[in-house]
Amino acid sequence: MDTYADLIECEDVLLFANAAITSTGQREFRATAGEQRLSLDFLHRYIHGNYPDLYAATLALDVNDHNAAMIIHNVLKARGDGPLISWRLARMSPPRVYRLFGELRRDGVNNRRTRAIIRDWLLARPDLAFDAVKYRSAMKAAVRHAHLRPPGELGDFLFAPHRRARFDxxxxxxxxxxxxxxxxxxxxxxxxxxxxxxxxxxxxxxxxxxxxxxxxxxxxxxxxxxxxxxxxxxxxDLAAMPLVRAASYVLSLPYGERRQHVAALRAAAARAAGPRRGTWGSVAAVLDDSFSSFGSPVKRRRPLAVALACHYLLEALAGSYRGLWVSGLADPVMARPDGPTPLGQRVLDALDPRPDRLVIVSDGWDNAPPGLAAEVLRVWRRRLDPAGGVRIVHLNPVYDAERFEVRRLSPLVPTAGIRDAEDLPALVELAGFAQGRTGPAELRAYLEERAAAR
Structure with missing residues (x-):
């Protein structure tokens, strides 16, 4: 039987996972970059200090590259070992990895494990000569930090490029x-x-x-x-791009040019859905296009782009689908961040036909009127659907630095952070752990299963 401490452990790790999925330490609509970084740094220190094995294991989840780099840095700095480190580095963009190596060098993290990881990552690169040209200073610093000696002309190019009259x-x-x-x-x-x-x-x-x-x-x-x-x-080729990136591009276009990209967004969503396409039964979505979905000058329209990407992915996953925007918008690609957030009314509309699944994509600031969505969900769960016939999940693309978590709509509905729409199916599964019906044993098993599948 799980103890109270076990449940606290599970809650802490889930709270950290949501933060590590959503926050990149950048300015948000309601928080400065400094507040985001301070809050995120505290969470990393807290989870790493109290649950070091689970902290490293969260690399198996869909944490974003910013937080993955922080996890790897902290684990290596503590002379720890994580079997997922090499796997995760291989998935990260080369500039991000080279930046991480630079931070390890700056902080004097140069143990044997760190040098081996840098060496193995460099050796696994498909074209080191290309990297040497594109990331020359960063690669040179990494090579020096790992005490490596590139052979032949690659070494000459990095450290004495004008020594040779020509390169082969x-x-x-x-x-x-x-x-x-x-x-x-x-x-x-x-x-x-x-x-x-x-x-x-x-x-x-x-x-x-x-x-x-x-x-x-x-x-x-x-x-x-x-x-x-x-x-x-x-x-x-938008159809080949990640869904949120493609949605961001479409939202940046003049209104008259957006509709010509709908087919590409649907193709990208079908690719992301893969074998799950059409398997989710009847799905309703409540999608936030209120003013706060603008995000911030450094993350312009990011929450709105996440909602638009989720709209097309849910459409692909569902057997039948109904998307409701808080503004009442009929054409999704015409979305713009504007107005209040009447989530409660839209949740009522979405639940009326009793879909198999309801997905709410919002930053959680229900303000028209405040608290109506929470009350609707409370009455629905406790009186109208206590058996949970309609599976409800809230996906939040914004980290609340003050609360150290993504803002929740109701304690009766699981909330998960989201950054990339492609992670939506896995996040819906992860959100189930937040309902209190599972403890750390199940969470550890889930993390081990995810790690084994990598």
């Missing part, structure tokens, strides 16, 4: 030639070529047009507006 590796030779040949810079990664283009005085429009074949999908999406202004028709 094409990308290294292109970097050398780009110092005095304009044509050579178009053989380099975009971020490196951009600096050479400025040095050679190449007009921006000419550079963007000629570098286009070498752009990654993320770079194409980020530069889509610049391409249009330069008269270049080079659109990113």
């Amino acid at each position: 590796t094409p990308v290294l030779e292109a970097w050398r030639r780009a110092h005095h040949e304009r044509q050579a810079l178009y053989e380099l990664p975009y971020t490196v070529a951009e600096g050479f283009a400025a040095r050679h005085g190449i007009p921006r429009a000419v550079f963007l047009e000629r570098i286009a074949p070498r752009l990654t999908r993320s770079e194409r999406l980020r530069l889509a507006g610049a391409h249009e202004r330069a008269g270049i028709r080079d659109r990113a």
Whole structure:
């Protein structure tokens, strides 16, 4: 039988998991970046100090890269070992990993385990010469920190690039030639070529047009507006992008251009749903497009993009689907952050036909009138549906720094943090642990199962 301390442990770990999934330490609508970072740092210290094994095991969950890097840093700094560290590093973006290695070097974390992890990650990279060109200073620092000696011309490129008259590796030779040949810079990664283009005085429009074949999908999406202004028709393949990123791009477009991307959003959602497509029965969703869904200047429209991405993913997962926006919006791609948050009324509308599942995507600030959603959910759970025939879950894309958690709508409904829509099915499963019907044994088993599946 679980003791009170066991239940506290389970609650603490779930609270941390929600924070690590949602918060990136950046400014939010109701909290500054400093408040976010301070709150998040406290949670990391608290969970690592009290539950070190579970702390490392949370890497098996869908925590974002910012928090994954913090977990790895803290575990290695304490000379601990986590079997998931190498696996998680392989999933993170190279700039994030190189930044983490730089932080380990700055803090003097240089034990044998750390050096082995850096060495193994570098050796597993598909093209170290490409990394050497694109992340030269960061890679050089990592190599030094791990006491490595790159052989041959790779070592020369990192530490004495002008020692050789030419390189045999094409990308290294292109970097050398780009110092005095304009044509050579178009053989380099975009971020490196951009600096050479400025040095050679190449007009921006000419550079963007000629570098286009070498752009990654993320770079194409980020530069889509610049391409249009330069008269270049080079659109990113939205259907192949992560759902929230694709939704953010669509929401950044003028209203008249958004509808032409609906098919791409649905294709991205179908890809994310995979074999679960059409298996969730009847699903209703309440989606928050109130003013607070604007997010912040550094996370512009992020909560709204999460809601839009969840809308299309739930549509793909459901056998039958009904999406209700708090503003009463009929066309999802026309969403904009505006107005109050009448969640209570929308929850009533969504529950009326008794769907198999109700998913609420909101930051949890129910204010029109305040507290109505909590009361609706209380009456529904205790009087109208005590057996839980309708499965209800609240997904919150915003971390509440003051409360050290994602804000909940009701203690009777599980809440999970969400950042990427693709994680929605797993988060719905994780939210079930927050209902108090399971303890740390079940949670540990779940984490072990997730880790074993990696």
